Amino acid sequence: MFDTVRCEKLDSMQPEQTSEESTLRQVYRLRVLAFKADGLIPPSLSSSAESWRDEHDEHAIHWVVQREGVVVAAARICIHQALDQVPDAQLFIDTGISAEPPIACFNRLVIAPSERGKGVSGKLDSVRIDEAVRLGCKFAVAWTHNPKRIKPVQDLGFRLIEYARHPTAEQFSRVAVFMRRF
Numbered sequence: 001m002f003d004t005v006r007c008e009k010l011d012s013m014q015p016e017q018t019s020e021e022s023t024l025r026q027v028y029r030l031r032v033l034a035f036k037a038d039g040l041i042p043p044s045l046s047s048s049a050e051s052w053r054d055e056h057d058e059h060a061i062h063w064v065v066q067r068e069g070v071v072v073a074a075a076r077i078c079i080h081q082a083l084d085q086v087p088d089a090q091l092f093i094d095t096g097i098s099a100e101p102p103i104a105c106f107n108r109l110v111i112a113p114s115e116r117g118k119g120v121s122g123k124l125d126s127v128r129i130d131e132a133v134r135l136g137c138k139f140a141v142a143w144t145h146n147p148k149r150i151k152p153v154q155d156l157g158f159r160l161i162e163y164a165r166h167p168t169a170e171q172f173s174r175v176a177v178f179m180r181r182f
C-alpha cells in the first residue's frame with residue numbers, strides 16, 4: 001500500500017512545458033534558491049538577488065515540475081543557429097568545437113532541496129533530449145559546475161570536452177563543458 005502511494009506521488013511529478021509568466025516567475029526564484037542551497041551565487045547575480053532571469057528566457061523552452069501548484073524543479077533548452085548565440089557562448093567557443101545548427105543548449109536545471117535525490121533531474125533531462133530530437137537539432141551543448149551532474153550528462157550521450165574556468169563568473173573556477181551530436 002505504502003509503495004503504491006509513494007509511486008503515485010513520484011509519477012505525478014512529471015515535467016510539463018510552460019510559458020506562463022506567473023509560473024516562470026517561480027522558476028526564476030527557484031534558480032536562486034537552488035544555487036544558494038549549494039552555497040553558490042548564480043553567474044552574473046549579486047548576493048542579494050532573489051530572482052535569476054536572462055534574455056534567453058524569452059525564447060527558451062521551459063519545463064517545470066510542480067507539487068501542489070508550487071514549482072519544485074525546472075529546466076530549459078534554447079535553440080540557436082550559431083554557437084556564439086548560445087548562453088555562456090565563450091565557454092563553448094574556447095573549446096574550438098565546430099557545431100552544426102540547429103544547436104540545443106541545455107541549461108538552468110534546478111531542483112528544490114526538498115526534492116533532490118529522487119531522480120527528478122533525470123525526468124527533466126529526458127524531456128529536453130526528446131524535444132531537441134523532435135525539433136531536428138544536430139548538436140547540443142551544456143556545462144556544469146556541479147560534479148553530481150557529470151555522470152548523468154554523460155549518460156545522456158554528451159561527451160565531456162574539457163574542464164574550464166567560467167569566463168565571467170569567478171565562483172565557477174572549474175566547470176565541465178559538454179557537447180553531443182544527434
Ligand SMILES: CC(C)(COP(=O)(O)OP(=O)(O)OC[C@H]1O[C@@H](n2cnc3c(N)ncnc32)[C@H](O)[C@@H]1OP(=O)(O)O)[C@@H](O)C(=O)NCCC(=O)NCCS
Nearest residue numbers: 034035109110111116117118119120121143144146148149
Ligand atoms: C544537481 C541537481 C540538479 C541534481 O538533481 P537531483 O534531482 O537531486 O538529481 P538525482 O535525483 O539524480 O540525485 C543526484 C545525486 O544526489 C543523491 N542524493 C540523494 N539524496 C539527496 C539529497 N537529499 N540531496 C541531494 N542529493 C541527494 C542521489 O542519490 C544522486 O546520487 P547518485 O548520482 O550517486 O545516484 C540538484 O542538486 C540541484 O538543483 N542543484 C543546484 C543547481 C545545480 O547545480 N544545477 C545543475 C546545473 S548544471
